[in-house]
Amino acid sequence: xxxxxxxxxxxCKYTDCVEVCPVDCFYEGENTLVIHPDECIDCGVCExxxxxxxxxxxxxxxxxxxxxxxxxxxxxxxVITIKKDPLPDHKKFDGETGKREKYFSPNPGTGD
Numbered sequence: 001x002x003x004x005x006x007x008x009x010x011x012c013k014y015t016d017c018v019e020v021c022p023v024d025c026f027y028e029g030e031n032t033l034v035i036h037p038d039e040c041i042d043c044g045v046c047e048x049x050x051x052x053x054x055x056x057x058x059x060x061x062x063x064x065x066x067x068x069x070x071x072x073x074x075x076x077x078x079v080i081t082i083k084k085d086p087l088p089d090h091k092k093f094d095g096e097t098g099k100r101e102k103y104f105s106p107n108p109g110t111g112d
Contacts, residue, residue, distance in 0.1 A: 004067050004070045005032065006063075011031050013031055017046040017049045018083060025039035027077040028108070039074075052090075077109060080109065
């Protein structure tokens with residue numbers, strides 16, 4: 001099992017989760033985060049830290065696509081271990097569905 005970041009992180013990008021990760025497996029994109037599924041140790045401490053409920057275990061139905069999404073971008077983006085402010089309009093987008101199709105940017109973030 002691993003944990004993955006899902007749709008609700010996009011356009012919000014809360015970073016509360018990165019500070020608690022004991023193995024630094026979060027990677028930062030321009031408007032979302034991802035977890036490297038091969039680095040995650042399945043401890044689960046990040047899941048309750050996410051204000052947007054965007055971190056899910058890969059054992060939930062339909063997570064296969066999110067595992068590959070996380071793996072793909074974790075190999076392209078810089079690691080992030082320090083909490084930053086969420087995106088300016090995070091409250092507007094929190095809870096909206098279909099954000100990957102509408103707002104996702106493949107551009108990297110700045111990382112630490």
